[in-house]
Amino acid sequence: MVRKIEMQPVHRRDVLKFAGAGAVAGLTLTLLPGLAKADVAKTAAAIKKVTSGKTPKSGKITLELPQIAENGNTVPIGISVESAMTDSDYVKAVHIFAEKNPNPEVAVFRFTPGSGKASASTRMRMAKTQNIIAVAELSDGAVYMSKTEVKVTIGGCGG
Amino acid sequence: MAVKARVKAPKKAKAGEIFQVKTLISHKMESGQRKNKKTGKKIPRMIINKFVCSYNGNEVFSSDWAPAVSANPYLSFYIKAVKSGSLDMSWTDDAGKVVKKSAKITVT
Numbered sequence: 492m493v494r495k496i497e498m499q500p501v502h503r504r505d506v507l508k509f510a511g512a513g514a515v516a517g518l519t520l521t522l523l524p525g526l527a528k529a530d531v532a533k534t535a536a537a538i539k540k541v542t543s544g545k546t547p548k549s550g551k552i553t554l555e556l557p558q559i560a561e562n563g564n565t566v567p568i569g570i571s572v573e574s575a576m577t578d579s580d581y582v583k584a585v586h587i588f589a590e591k592n593p594n595p596e597v598a599v600f601r602f603t604p605g606s607g608k609a610s611a612s613t614r615m616r617m618a619k620t621q622n623i624i625a626v627a628e629l630s631d632g633a634v635y636m637s638k639t640e641v642k643v644t645i646g647g648c649g650g
Numbered sequence: 651m652a653v654k655a656r657v658k659a660p661k662k663a664k665a666g667e668i669f670q671v672k673t674l675i676s677h678k679m680e681s682g683q684r685k686n687k688k689t690g691k692k693i694p695r696m697i698i699n700k701f702v703c704s705y706n707g708n709e710v711f712s713s714d715w716a717p718a719v720s721a722n723p724y725l726s727f728y729i730k731a732v733k734s735g736s737l738d739m740s741w742t743d744d745a746g747k748v749v750k751k752s753a754k755i756t757v758t
Contacts, residue, residue: 565720576730589718593683596716600727605710607668607730613713614720616681647720 534588534595534624538636541586541626547636552585552625554639560617563647569612570600572627572635582609583628591621616647653677655751657739662756663731671703672726675741675749681717700742701725706735731757 538547555569572582581604587597600611609627617623620642627635658672675698682695695717702712711727729737737753 592718594716594718597718598716599714601712601714603708603710605705605708605730605732606728608728611711611713611725611727613723613725616718616720 530595531590534590537588537595538586538624538626541628542634542636545632545634547626547634549636551635552627552637554623554625554637555612556623556639556641559642559644561644563617563619563643563645565614565647566617566641566643567612568597568615568623569610570625571608571610574609574629576602576604576607576609578604579630581606581630583630585609585611585628586626587615588624588626589615589617589621590624592616592618597623617641617643618646619643653749655739655741655749657737657751657753659729659737659753659755661754662758665731665733665757667731668728669731670726670728671737671753672724673701673739673751674722674724676722677741677743679717679719679721679723683717696744698723698741698743702740702742703727703729704738705729706733731755733757 551573553571557566560566568587570585570587572585574580574582576582582602584602585600588595589597597615598613602609620640622638622640625637629635653676655675656673660669663669677698678696679698680693680696682692684693685691686693697715697717697719699715700712701715703710710729713725715723734755734757737755739751741749
């Protein structure tokens with residue numbers, strides 16, 4: 492039965508149905524219906540806060556993410572931003588957002604010229620298949636944005 | 651829960667070289683979204699929300715974390731070697747508890 496779930500895109504409703512049948516109860520009982528619902532507007536608001544009204548440019552950011560994440564509990568993510576990282580020209584921060592998580596914010600990486608390289612990686616939770624967005628703030632005030640879709644087989648917000 | 655922090659950084663580097671630092675800390679990163687199965691009550695959020703790395707007293711890298719960071723957070727980043735000294739990492743959780751770990755580096 493579990494195999495069957497993996498073969499096709501899993502929707503929250505289906506998962507809950509299965510949970511009711513006791514199939515994957517341990518995993519899904521902890522998921523809160525409703526909280527993880529698509530909230531793209533919330534993400535847009537969170538991004539606006541970071542960009543403070545500026546229109547983000549595209550480019551410069553490289554996002555390293557798997558195309559398909561089997562386990563939404565721990566999805567590796569790596570970011571790097573092209574920059575000379577000198578005292579006058581460096582990347583101040585990179586914000587990571589997950590569009591359809593209960594809360595869009597994931598992490599903020601804050602760099603300094605002493606970082607040498609605007610690159611970092613970590614592991615994140617993803618509730619379901621969604622876009623991951625990275626917003627980079629540069630020292631000259633410019634803002635860049637990049638987006639990647641990751642397919643999630645089993646969501647990871649219930650832990 | 652015993653908190654175990656691990657830091658992997660080179661012991662030696664050349665001046666100007668950019669080296670990678672990898673860190674791992676054990677923490678359950680309770681997201682605040684889960685419910686206690688028996689009582690139906692929400693388990694309160696308890697995560698590490700801040701990581702800071704200082705190099706000889708200067709903050710060179712930091713990171714703010716939300717509940718979407720996985721349990722037992724892994725983090726890697728880069729530092730430019732300037733001179734010999736110490737790399738001091740600290741992790742702060744929602745309760746204000748701070749875990750520290752340092753690494754020595756010799757710059758030639």
